[in-house]
Amino acid sequence: MPKSKVRKKSAYTPPQGTLQSGTASARAVQPSPRWYAPLMVALMLLGLLWIVVFYVAGESIPFMSGLNAWNFAIGFGLMVAGLVMSMRWR
Numbered sequence: 001m002p003k004s005k006v007r008k009k010s011a012y013t014p015p016q017g018t019l020q021s022g023t024a025s026a027r028a029v030q031p032s033p034r035w036y037a038p039l040m041v042a043l044m045l046l047g048l049l050w051i052v053v054f055y056v057a058g059e060s061i062p063f064m065s066g067l068n069a070w071n072f073a074i075g076f077g078l079m080v081a082g083l084v085m086s087m088r089w090r
Contacts, residue, residue, distance in 0.1 A: 032090050040085040047078030 054071040058064045064071055 029090060032088075036085070036089060040082050040089060042082075043078050043085065044082035047075045047080075047082065050078060051075035 051072065053061070054064055054075065058071065067074070
């Protein structure tokens, strides 16, 4: 059986008008501040801790028993905020 011919791909060239090095519109990516990573981790852990405390002792804590199912929204909201921060971390 004959071997098939291998097609060569042309080199990629970006279209005109895209960001190129040396242009004024190119934005340098700045690293995150030092407090960003600890806050990100703290939000995720605080959300986890909120849900665990609600499961373990939610009935005996007055303000948690009043919130009922909103405790899940608070806990998961804190964790999602930390997760969103982790996507923006540099």
